[in-house]
Amino acid sequence: MLFIGFALVVAVALALLISSDAGTLVGLTQQQTGQLVPLLVLLIVFAGGAFARRRRASELIGNLALWAGLFGIAMVGYTYRDDLNGIAARVFGELMPGTAIVDAERGTATFRRGRDGHFQIDGRINGAEVTMIFDTGASAMVLTSADARKAGIDTASLRFNIPVSTANGTGRAASVLLDRIEIGSIVRERVRAFVAEAEALDTSLLGMSFLETLSRYAVSSNSLELTD
Structure with missing residues (x-):
């Protein structure tokens, strides 16, 4: 019972911390509710003692220390939330380098550099999932024949009459107009x-x-940021 009570108090406190525009709660302002949290803690402690007198004092103190530590970790995490978000984004980018880390407010899509030194971009072309490499040296987007077919382009009807230079040497390409491209947001x-x-x-x-x-x-450094 004591653990449940503390869990409820911590949940309420975290909700108040995370939501800066929480407004009122059951008729109380956010500040008033925050002042009420310590009183609730004391009430739960005394209530727990009344219903569980057989518990040893050391066990009760240990439980209080545990919850105080958890609450302290949550406070530190909230205080450094921007730094932690950056760390989490970097870890996510390392694990899935082609996946965009989207910041909707800033309108950005960020990617981490792959181990091969390139920026892999996972996007959608005409609704089809296509993996691309970021390349400022390419005057236009260039699709492989396989990716073009995935995007619904009839490659058999194309005229490959434009000379292009690729990593595999000199080749030919056909000009097309892509209906829709999605990179992150x-x-x-x-x-x-x-x-x-x-x-x-x-x-x-x-x-x-x-x-x-x-x-x-x-x-x-090792990140690529695209801004809408």
């Missing part, structure tokens, strides 16, 4: 792109025809 429509002929390209490229539509993009 960033969405663009009708973006110019190339489709490389079969086996001319290993991975699709996120090039300048998309990047130039952004308000900014920046590489710092």
